[in-house]
Amino acid sequence: MKIKEIIVVEGRDDTTAIKRAVDADTIETNGSAVSEETILKILHAQEKRGVIVFTDPDYPGERIRKIISEKVPGCRHAFIKKTDALPKSGRGIGVEHASPDVIRDALKHAHVIEEQQKEEITKDDLVTAGLIGHPKAKERRERLGDALRIGYTNGKQLHRRLMMFEISRDQFSKALKLILQEEENV
Known part of the structure; x- marks a missing residue:
């Protein structure tokens, strides 16, 4: 290759x-x-x-x-x-x-990385999803970074990285849904 x-x-x-x-x-x-x-x-x-x-x-x-x-x-x-x-x-x-x-x-x-960044996913969305301020937040962010292929981030970096790579609300929701389903099955 x-x-x-x-x-x-x-x-x-x-x-x-x-x-x-x-x-x-x-x-x-x-x-x-x-x-x-x-x-x-x-x-x-x-x-x-x-x-x-x-x-x-x-x-x-x-x-x-x-x-x-x-x-x-x-x-x-x-x-x-x-x-x-x-x-x-x-x-x-x-x-x-x-x-x-x-x-x-x-x-x-x-x-x-595109120059223009429009906010589809807010910081409040990250808190609601349990990616910030939740007991399992670090593990969830790590798995989300893997699923979206954006790498691991801490809570402060996550929003910026989602915007930087123009992750859509749909992509975010699908990845989060898989992560939460995996948690339920454990």
């Missing part, structure tokens, strides 16, 4: 994992302090071929994603579940631990 866009990853091990899964070029941020030089490379890549941001499903990965989104508009974003980013042994979490199939699937479902 050949990927036209340049994939932005955190480090060399992520590049190795990407190249095991697909034929693609990468730019490495080398940590969460994304340099101006790296931002300029990403801007150039976005202009020439497009960019897919594919960072680890943890706080530093989200920080990198946010920095790039603010400075390089129009990037696509690929996400993997935390459970797919765990090493077989040892510690840490990251894209480098994901299987080639998981990486290909995440890239296939990468989202484009």
